[in-house]
Amino acid sequence: MDLEGVLRRFFVFLSEQRGLKERVTRNGWLRRTARRFVAGETWEEACAVAARLNAQGVAATLNLLGERTTRAEEARAAAAAYRELLSEIRRRQLRADIAVKVTQLGLDLSRELVEESLREICAHAQHLGGFVWIDMEASRYVEPTLSLYRSLRASGSGPEVVGVALQAYLYRSEQDLEDLLRLGARVRLVKGAYAESPAVAYPRKAEVDGAYVRLMERLLQEGHEPAIATHDERILAHALRFAKAHGILPDRFEFQMLYGVRRDLQAWVVREGHRLRVYVPYGPDWFPYFMRRLGERPANVAFLLRSLVREGWVPEGFGRCSGVE
Numbered sequence: 001m002d003l004e005g006v007l008r009r010f011f012v013f014l015s016e017q018r019g020l021k022e023r024v025t026r027n028g029w030l031r032r033t034a035r036r037f038v039a040g041e042t043w044e045e046a047c048a049v050a051a052r053l054n055a056q057g058v059a060a061t062l063n064l065l066g067e068r069t070t071r072a073e074e075a076r077a078a079a080a081a082y083r084e085l086l087s088e089i090r091r092r093q094l095r096a097d098i099a100v101k102v103t104q105l106g107l108d109l110s111r112e113l114v115e116e117s118l119r120e121i122c123a124h125a126q127h128l129g130g131f132v133w134i135d136m137e138a139s140r141y142v143e144p145t146l147s148l149y150r151s152l153r154a155s156g157s158g159p160e161v162v163g164v165a166l167q168a169y170l171y172r173s174e175q176d177l178e179d180l181l182r183l184g185a186r187v188r189l190v191k192g193a194y195a196e197s198p199a200v201a202y203p204r205k206a207e208v209d210g211a212y213v214r215l216m217e218r219l220l221q222e223g224h225e226p227a228i229a230t231h232d233e234r235i236l237a238h239a240l241r242f243a244k245a246h247g248i249l250p251d252r253f254e255f256q257m258l259y260g261v262r263r264d265l266q267a268w269v270v271r272e273g274h275r276l277r278v279y280v281p282y283g284p285d286w287f288p289y290f291m292r293r294l295g296e297r298p299a300n301v302a303f304l305l306r307s308l309v310r311e312g313w314v315p316e317g318f319g320r321c322s323g324v325e
């Protein structure tokens, strides 16, 4: 495994340490540093970021941070918060949708609980003209997530109400994509953010990128309003060339990126007249998400060090090693 792979695994490991999370989320410095990737702790802050993005011609996806919930009350509270968020998006006339995680809605506790919550959230979204993305989590949750997606569709939530993320690094995604295409699903294609075994996922970055391009071409040709979610410039350029060569109009797909990542590329996409949506996470439970973002790029460790220098925790000179954007 290359250095990037090791780093990523290390940060994903940290993201899963509940004890560490409890201890560090109250740390002021880390909280401030996480703000690079997280809109804030409240829905008001997230809506303010969405409004700013909208003013720049960018749509938003709002996500209340939280995953692997262990108490039913917490799972129900998250579902209620999402319903209120949908109402607030509508009330403020924001160009924004929402993203949920099935483990945040209680998948580790009860599938029935998640199904009921998802149905209520989707019914509310349908009523308000909103949209719900279901994020994809670690590989052991993929089958139940897709099964929940199918059952939502069977119960009447159409592709204009609910969509699902698919991770290119998983071997199974090729087949999953074909199944989703048959359902006319709206799919958000991502590379995948968890530390997976080579038994289920491509271990090398070049292989993941290759799989992403294959799946993306299928999606661009056959997908229903697909979301190409990546900050990979080469893949973006490939998507644009492929779309042009196949007569796929720019309004048939959208690019998606993460809040705080490659803002230069985000601005370029908008300048060039392409559709862009930015995923805006918020909430007090930011630790696992922040750790995954740090692990995605070695330069982010330098970013962390620079922030420590600013706070006077580490001697000057330590964080001056790289081109963090």
Ligand code: FAD
Pocket: 134, 135, 136, 137, 165, 167, 190, 191, 192, 193, 194, 229, 230, 231, 232, 233, 256, 257, 258, 261, 262, 278, 279, 292, 293, 294, 296, 297, 300
């Ligand atoms: P990479 O090859 O990792 O990165 C390409 C370039 O982008 C890098 O060279 C760097 O310049 C820049 N970059 C990438 N990440 C960072 C970062 N953290 N900080 C600074 N620069 C960076 N994953 C899931 O597993 N499930 C999901 O549901 C999911 N939803 C997502 C939704 C959206 C809208 C996006 C954009 C990503 C989502 N992800 C999800 C994360 C995704 O799987 C990747 O981990 C992440 O996008 C990094 O991969 P990349 O495609 O940008 O390519």
